Amino acid sequence: MKARGGELGWLTWPPKQGETSGVSRFYAYSICNVGEREQDNWLRTTFIQRHPSVSRVFVELQFIVRDCNSFDGASLICKETFNLYSSEADADVGTTFHKVQFKKVTTIAPDERTNKNEMHINTETKVVENLSQKGFYLAFQDIGACVALLSVRVYYKTCPATTKSLALFPETVAGGEGQGLKEVTGRCIDNAESVDLPRIYCTMDGEWVVPVGQCQCNPGYEEVEDSCEECQPGFFKAEGTSGKCEPCPANTQSHNSGATYCPCKDGFFRAVTDPITGPCSGLPSAPRDLKATTSSLSPGKLLLSWQPPEDTGGRTDINYSVDCQHCGCNEGSSCQPCGKKIRYDPPNMLLTDTKVSVSELDPFCNYTFTVEVHSGVSMFAKQAKASTFRPPSSDNKPDVPTFVVLNLEKNSVQIDNLSPGTAYRVKVQALGSDGSQGVSSLEEQFETLSEGQLNKTAVIIAGVVAGGVMVFILTVIYCLHRRKRDTHTRQGPEDTYFSSPEQLKPLKTYVDPHTYEDPNVAVLKFATEIHPSHITKQKVIGAGEFGEVYKGILKAPGKKEVAVAVKTLKPGYTEKQRQDFLSEASIMGQFSHQNIIRLEGVVTKFKHAMIVTEFMENGALDRYLRDHDGEFSSHQLVGMLRGIAAGMKYLSEMSYVHRDLAARNILVNTSLECKVSDFGLSRVLEDDPEGTYTTSGGKIPIRWTAPEAIAYRKFTSASDVWSFGIVMWEVMAFGERPYWDMSNHEVMKAINEAFRLPAPMDCPSAVYQLMLQCWLQDRSKRPRFGDIVSLLDKLLRSPDSLKTIADFDPRVSIRLPSTSGSDGSPFRSVSEWLESIKMSQYSENFTRAGVITMDQVLQMKNEDIKNIGVRLPGHLKRIAYSILGLKDQTSTLSVFAV
Template identity: 75%
Template structure:
């Protein structure tokens, strides 16, 4: 775009007052420029002319008046239209005649009037015509010259004639600008083009109304007055779309959720909006979005009930196969799962089947329309309720119950027979039965035995009919093997189930067993419960590990690690340790997807690792935040140097590290269910004791591996155990010092730093003596956390109160529904003398035996609700009575049932005190653990310990 100082060429004289002057030479006064009226094509116009070609040494000047300069226009253009006469058209004057003239300029901050000093002007250019005019023709020339570097308030132009015949028709002075414009929803003002030494001028813009940009929109104005590359694009805000350089509201029935250049979208299925400028579309009545659904996606409805529920009984093995047809209406979702609830009915009363009933593959989150139910009892009616679930099913429930009765009179089957005690003249036996009979059915057993080595023709058989699944046989011969056969009888004593045969031997006289150490006796007792005496002898031995550690029970073979842990801090250069124990990963092979946590060093992401030649795997990515020191970087990577030395299915797996690039990273396997303590709290009461013991077995196996490598964890706690989608537990977090620095609430400062008091053995607290035995103490606390579904150890006691209680021999009480054998193992882990604590190898063996014999988990440890779950007896934490039902529920961490109580009309504590177990179930509390917690709390509020059986579940 051009901006001119002078526009009307024909009346140039009116706009620029020229001042004519001439120099004086020794030849006399020269002729001046003159204003001449001319006619061209019938039109008259004025010119400044001079034609003094016959005189030598001409020096005639024509100067403009003062021309004010735009403050930003440092470069102007001068366009000249002129006529030059051909020197050959003058007779005899061709030798001194000229056909060019000169353009000059002079800057000034003020108008000098008529004053003229030739020395103040500098030459811009010599002007020569493209075509010259002869006698009978006229040619008008146009030339443009640039005057650059202007900096003062104004300037003058001057024309010097040195002996030509010239007619100056017009002079136009102008500068160039880039016009005001709107581009990509940004408004840019008119801008003066830059000078030759500034070819691009950066111009900032402003987004139009209802538009925004992450960075300031900018554009460049070229020296030719044209717009160039734009940086930073404005986008219409949420609820607006671009329409002809403006942002207009989305129409009803459409929306736009984010700032973008996209148009508004129609509302997705089952949603709508009646407003202009909608950011999201709300779900229609009866349709919902799951918490994991995108807010911009469609809404869906809950699934209808499963159909055609059928059952195939297998009473001989106490099993039932349930199958059904998927819901006819899935609600528009593909995340359909199923849950199966079992109720045991005796007459007209039904009760939850409890944890003893086993489901394959599970009772919840089933993806197939089929489940196997085992450990059912004969002669009982069962009701099974199958529900279909989806991401929105919690808004509505659809049930399709089927009552199926197992009334078979087939006797139960004997599954195992074991020896539970012996002397030189007696043997004590017991056996397991499947399915387990109800006590009131009075199942009878036939036990037959004889000496194993007797001649079959002369064998004397002894036959006993028993009412229980155990017997003590006396008056036997010392040091003799006997063959025993046991069968379960039907109700008429004629039908018989399968039989089990085993042989056992009495002790030789004089070899009666003597009492052993406390833990050996405990292991033998548990062994009798779970499947016979333990093989081998548990002895004290003199084997010691590396480091200051006393001996304690195990066998020498258990103490031979495949390799020994190497402390990375012993390396002079920590980077060498990282390269030795960890694989370097190129960052291009890692894709970050979502932030899942944050630590002291930086954020933790869920992501994907796709290394060449390997399958794509999900990973967790720990990052090091910007601005780190070299020490922080070394501390960050030291955990990878530790993890890289371990290879075990119950230890978190290190995939590799990124150290050779700016942003350091540690890449590990991804554990879908996160930390164990949070996972247990989220599934309180939903996991059976058998499954919990299986999780503990995995943790113990991982710790045995670490112990065998002479590695002491020092911070074993449920928060540092990770759980994958198969409920497999893995030990993690091998950076004690930095983790504890983040958790002052759980630590106690001593002369050597901080330690987690609630999980740490007393000798480690007092003397900072960390060994595998102190890790065993911590494992006992983890066992308590697991069986208490993530309850905080020692509840709200302070650290000083915890240490005082431990030194006074206080130990955590058994959690609710904790198997006795599991709690006894906890107590062994908490022995004050660390030499008497079991080793991790012993713990793994014991847990394996418990898992091989689930019946051993049925005996429940004594439970005192006022101690074990810290329920307030009459009031809140401040001693005053509870003011509301919601306050009471919050105190026992059952706030999720507040709405259930309100909907049932139970709004006062007086009404709560009148509730029975059936009342609690009727308002929708189904999980056994939750049911017990609420029932025991009511019991505590009533302060009636003698009526504990009223609330037994």
């Protein structure tokens, strides 16, 4: 009404009830029948058209309500509130008004009431949800208040059109309460592309969150703010990446803008195997000082040698070839190629050395040797230098021995058809796949037997062979007889490997110790009793639910000393606490697997009960990874996960559910072998493989627990698979806390809205995809532990499969703090900032380097961080990404998209 300067033509009911007033362009709808009982006055808006995408609108009201105490004698029937109603329609119904068509939205009450002396204007905003028809009406009901309606503003929220990561996202209407986040697909800006279309989410409050995917500038373009601009002349960009244009490399040029590569300058070339982004190189010059050396002791043989070219053209792949021609060997004959008549050592092609031995040369011949130099670009021209050599003449040709060369792909050979009583010399030399030659062995001489010796040897060999055949036959008969006899007596794990398929026995099934009427019987059945005198407690290494945990030594009679962990029961325990304490031993005693913590025994027959297990030197996995952040490769981390998965596969095959699988409950020894421990929350499945265990209460580790287990307290091996996915995330994130500082309520809400933890930094894509499979909402679709072990084995056998890294956004994935402390003020010091990202051990390094203000921190680059002494890759990345987050100042998110 204020904007129009007059009334809006809204409908009142009963007609003429209430009034419109306008004083100095200050208009209002008002009613004030406080002295009359049973008031039911309505004010209805005109038809409000709905945007097709809008299902939720906000109604902002400005109004005045008179204090009932300011009316003499009317306070008993006076009201101080009025009601807001709404009604949907597909067409304007004009002045037709039916109260029953309206549904109540809310009651409006003032924060401040107007009295005789001063006026107070109230502002309230209410939400009308689930709109679906072409339009709607709003109505205001008065039931006996003195109220003036000054302004009604009806609006909806949108996420504004924006450009993020080189992608354009259109203006999007925010969703309603039931819709949560709206996924919006964007398009790449001009001169940019993306394999997968980028996506982003629009919140109910009109804010963009969680961008997924990124566009990258096309080849020949680089990112400049929110656009892709052509590379300038003299620069190029070969691939569609987020990188900048690079200067043209050596011996190349680019006169045009938008170059994807720089062509070679005249006289310079690239080899076929050279990258298009690399420099160009010239041709090598000719080899120098070709010489031929002969020896009178070796007629028919010479040594060719030369010097490398003065100019290699800037290349390192230099090699040589030697060509030969002979002239004048026969009267009147012309010069001809030497062919295979002569021998080279090493072979005359692809020489990397500057010398070669040539043999089996004939006297009375003139030989011309040509040495050519080659490189990766020598196909474009040749450079050669030749020298002529004639071997010394001889009246008698030398006695040239016969050579036989065998090319083999194995390390043994049998040479047949040798002459009896003849000396042979043998030399072995390795050859590369490219024809390169290795070092030769020493030449060894062997002599074949004479014909008489051969006959005698044949008789001896025949006798030995006959005797060997007889011994073999007797051995087979004995083994078959023994196997038949042992069929009925052999027992133990070998049966499953030697029996036929129909004889295979099922895996042992876990027995719940709680099914025993006397829990002490279960302990004696599944655990070995140890005398306390055999245990020496050394130092406290932790505290369990029931008491302290010690490192100790177990020295059983007749056995070696072994390091053990000793769990104790604190004084003042009840009998139930003692039974619960020992029930873990009853569980552990049933397991025997290299990736399950091994129970050494228990102490139950003395006052102080104890559980003794193998000692794991490196302690809990989560703390160990945090202490060694960034020190292990992806291959090592996947190896740890494989061990955990193997242990869980064993448990699941025994129909056993752990219920508390987390990195804190995995122990690590000195060889980085991981073992599942802590069976305090564990329970057994029924015989039905799909059976579940329903708890009667107790705490559930929300961050590690599957949604169906949280909602219905039902646990299966599939819920353990979900937990294993969280353990995978913990391991790849070096012990980071899952979901960071989100509350348990926020975690449950995020999971139910289909959000999942993002990929940790440097996490292989294949590993993250397996995590997502473990976190499928439908538990029947999650992989089984056997499948997980098989997949991890494949990844470990193919290290290249771990090189592809999953997408990582530092602003989302490591919950970086902003430049504000917990109280909202800027960080007061560098040390306070380092403490917030758990890197306070480097405070002195920053101080020594003179970095004492946050402004100086924001100017640091990776090289600066290295120079002050941050060497561990994980720490370097954490500090660098934190600085990136400080610069970016984007809002930290509390939930994340798949």
